[in-house]
Amino acid sequence: MEGVAAAGVAVTTAVHDLGGFIRTQREAAQVSLRQLAKRTGVSNPYLSQIERGLRKPSAEVLAQIAKGLRVSAEVLYVQAGILEQKDSSPVLDAVLADTAISERHKQLLVEIYESFRRENATATTQTVPTTHD
Template sequence: MSPNPVTDLGTYLKEQRQQAQLSLRQVADRAGISNPYLSQIERGLKRPSAEILQAIAKGLAISAEQIYVHAGILEAAPDGEVVIDTRQVIKNDPRLTDKQRKALIDVYDSYVGD
């Protein structure tokens, strides 16, 4: 989590917009949201949904993931490391039967202590 995701987000969005030399209304139009709402978001008055953030990303022509990080929705990847949930990976492995998945997870759990 960012120390202060809402202020961080708004500041970041405003910076991106200014760098792109776009007005608040231009970005709002391109994003398909109301310009007063974008203004409120930039000033940290409102906390937008991920869907709105996706739309803003489109309006600013930047990746949604970048914005999510500032919004506290995603952790920034530390040095490209992705923390992967082993249990989940086993569950989703198409090469295993349901029984095998369960068995493997039971073994895993016995090791990990869950």
Template sequence: MHTPDIGSFIKDLRENAKISLRQLAEQAGVSNAYISQIERGLRKPSAEVLASIAGALRVSTPAMYLRAGLLGKDDTHGVVAAISADPELTLAQKQSLTQIYETFRRENARDTDRDDAGTAESAVEEDHQ
């Protein structure tokens, strides 16, 4: 199985965002030397560092984990992975699409929770009649 090159991915995201290595390091809270080593493939970042870098680059953490090989395709949403992997989309477009998709999923989860709660209340009322 092909191991994703997380360093090149991070470098591409950083360059597309037009931020320097130092700016990314400062925003992610890690040293610029460490970011440089990650981008060159000399160091493998921890999940915590990847989450910090994802936040600084405004990319979803699951997409970053998927690209780093920390998650399998079954562990995350295929839609988010497809968005992040699409070379035709700009970074801003990827961020927007991912945010919209995640917003819809959260709304649907809340609706499902409310529906489940309503069904449970109805069942309790029927039991007491």
């Protein structure tokens, strides 16, 4: 029974942390709760409950909030525990933080960058056979 209670506390803490993170992002963007509700199509009371850790939003709602805050949906998914944290990279951080490009363009850039990294990692692990005379 203690394990169930501990798991419940962990979920509650994670939801509260997500709400706090969203509030911090909203305040940093100098966006009111009403403005965010208008941008996202998510009701003001529901956003308030998310920020206070009373509700756990779906991935779709998180995507709407991310778009309204002009942050990467991936960042919110990681905060919510939907995605695992990837290794940090200054290049990826810069792409994900850029507000001048769309979420779709960010996703494409990240995919291209990661494919180059995989290709280079494969190339460096392959050894060139040498001949011994």
